[in-house]
Amino acid sequence: MKLFKKIALAMIVLSMAACADLDELLINPNGVDPTRADAVSLYNSVQLNFRNVANSGAVWGFAGGLARQRAEIGGFTYEATHGPTEFSGLWDDVYADLFPDIDAYIAIAEPLGLRTEVASAKIMKAYSLMLLVDLFGGVPLSQAGQGQDGVTNPGDDTGPEVYAAAVALLDEAITQLTGASNMTSGVFDNFYGGNAANWARAAKTFKLRAAVTTRLVNGAGGVETVNSIFAENDFISSNNRNFEFKYGTNRNVPNNRHPFYNDSYEADDGVYQSNWYMWLLAESKGFEDPRTRFYFYRQETDILSAIDDDPDAFDCIFTRVPQEDFLPEHYAAVSPDMPYCLGSYSKGYFGRDHLNGSGIPPDGQIRTVYGLYPGGGKFDNGIRDGDVQNNGVDGGLGAGIAPIWQASFSHFILAEAILTMGATGDARARLQSGMELSHARVRSFRSLIDEGEVLATVPTTVTVANTIPADSTVTNYVNFVLAEYDAATSDEERLGIVAREYLIALWGNPIEGYNLYRRTCLPAAIQPGIDPNSGPFIRSALYPAVHINLNQNATQKTSFTEPVFWDTNPASCNY
Structure with a gap:
């Protein structure tokens, strides 16, 4: 009996030790632990992830083909050409990589007073949010990234809500950049070399972009924004202020070419x-x-x-x-x-x-x-x-x-x-x-x-x-x-x-x-599909399969003819 109790006690101790080890293993080795993160490396990761989103091959294949900038060759109809699997990689780039890295970087850098660095991260997040809405419509935001709080199936915020949140981030960035010095933390800034004034111009320019993109629904408020930014003359107006990611010439380790x-x-x-x-x-x-x-x-x-x-x-x-x-x-x-x-x-x-x-x-x-x-x-x-x-x-x-x-x-x-x-x-x-x-x-x-x-x-x-x-x-x-x-x-x-x-x-x-x-609905007289019966034009992308299949609160659209909130043109528009 004593022997049995000793064996049982040993098993309990081993089980507790195993559980402790399991708890340690539950820490995602690919995730960013703010207590151990290196701010410089993390900022580099933010830029690279943002590049993957802003210059996504999936977006080029989808939006570029629909705008006739590149050939649309996946099928003879729009419906056959595009589907819910093509954006699963972009979804991961945003929600598994870019946004967690940005939030973690801000948590580290903001207490250190790195105003320009933090503002630039907010600008990249704001642009990415608008890009998601432009593609899909409503997307997760307010409940996204809260898995630690038990929110494992975030719901979608509406398109107007996400756009408003993006503009709010831009306003926060502009405030932080007012009177801020150039980047001082030693990070490599691929876009502006750490120049605070250029980052501020980018934020104001993206507010201009938001106002014009949503002009069909935003009324007088959009005109006021455009006139204010234009009058201030502090936007990206010359080529030395362009917002560009610059590629390198390495073929391998890493391949950093365009x-x-x-x-x-x-x-x-x-x-x-x-x-x-x-x-x-x-x-x-x-x-x-x-x-x-x-x-x-x-x-x-x-x-x-x-x-x-x-x-x-x-x-x-x-x-x-x-x-x-x-x-x-x-x-x-x-x-x-x-x-x-x-x-x-x-x-x-x-x-x-x-x-x-x-x-x-x-x-x-x-x-x-x-x-x-x-x-x-x-x-x-x-x-x-x-x-x-x-x-x-x-x-x-x-x-x-x-x-x-x-x-x-x-x-x-x-x-x-x-x-x-x-x-x-x-x-x-x-x-x-x-x-x-x-x-x-x-x-x-x-x-x-x-x-x-x-x-x-x-x-x-x-x-x-x-x-x-x-x-x-x-x-x-x-x-x-x-x-x-x-x-x-x-x-x-x-x-x-x-x-x-x-x-x-x-x-x-x-x-x-x-x-x-x-x-x-312009330019006019663009090339139609080679098949006269190519079907209705795609007004927005279907949600990625990875989102629909893994999120219990996600619902797929009934059709890709569903427009995003700012597209109020009739279906008979020159598509």
Whole structure:
């Protein structure tokens, strides 16, 4: 009996010890314990996680395709192209990585008086919250991240509530940055090098963004915000204040190159570019946009010869190969100038038409791929073409940027606010500034390439520098668009010109293009689906499967035609 009691006692002690060990193991080794966190490393983690959210590949594939910035090829209908699994990674990036890291960093840094660092973290969180609403509508916020308090199934806050919370964070950041010194904690600030004034401008700019994005529902309050920020003139208005994440050139350990470069300049075929978007730049005005060969690189400049060499490398749906004199009836009904199967016949930009979900032919070596801007790829000099699947040795080696917010964007949305909200200012002047700033930022990528490289010696020596469009081409471009604007007879026509030029300047930023399209129903005459019965346009993304399957309080939308709160346009809008 005594022996039995001793054995029982020993088992109890061992069980208690095991429980204690189990409790220790319940601490997530990947989570951030504020008592042990290194503030500098944690801030680096915040920036990298924010980059993953703000420059998400899933957002580019979804919003970029819907805005016609990149080819939409997952199916022949919108419903077949997108589903609830594509954003599970983004959801984890936000709720498992970014927001916990931001909250933990603020808890550490705020007591230390690191005002600029804390404010910058709040700005990144605010932008991310608005991005989530722009994609999905209502999302978890007030109950999110409270697992330690027993809230394991957070409910959704409404879109207006989340937007209001984001603006409140921006206001907090602006207050903290008033009179604050530059960052002093030794952190590496990829965006502004620790400059407090630039972070303050970013916060005010994102308030401007929020006011214009929600202009269909926010009434006079939005106009007051726009006018106040514009009058203060303390927003991102010049390229030296752009809010950009800068990528590096490391191929391995870590690979810190731009995702566009990783896509097109390794061993795999790059994604398809949008034929309509390439045509918009290369041909729609009757002359080539000076940014075209910065945006895109043609592996094959003579597509017509490529058709003769291998007609099986094309899948045009209505014809076997591209035919310049053929246009599907439903394309012609939108515009007689609509491109079909090629982004440009005379210049040879080859991608895919909207919602061409057919199989993949052997066309990897002739596809037009991402160029020098913003992904750090190759500049298209128009003389030498060639394959780029060369294991990362071409062009700018991936040293691109994520153009989260450029100065040009500010001027374009100000033009929109003037034309649609009655905001103070000259919309034409804002349009001009937007175009000039966009061209200047794109052309600054010349620093990533060797302009002295000799391309030809017969009959004369030609270098890369000789193939870069002259400054005069930018002047001519701007004057052409301004003449169009002056000839317009209504604000609706003027807004269409602003929207078109804004969409072009947004290359590499999909969410703003998708928002623009839903907010304005412009630009007009965009390419429809290759199938005349492609179904209704996607007004918001379905909630990620990881959220629906693991959260008992989460409910999936009945349809992706459900708009977000600020999109009040009718279903008949020009989608």
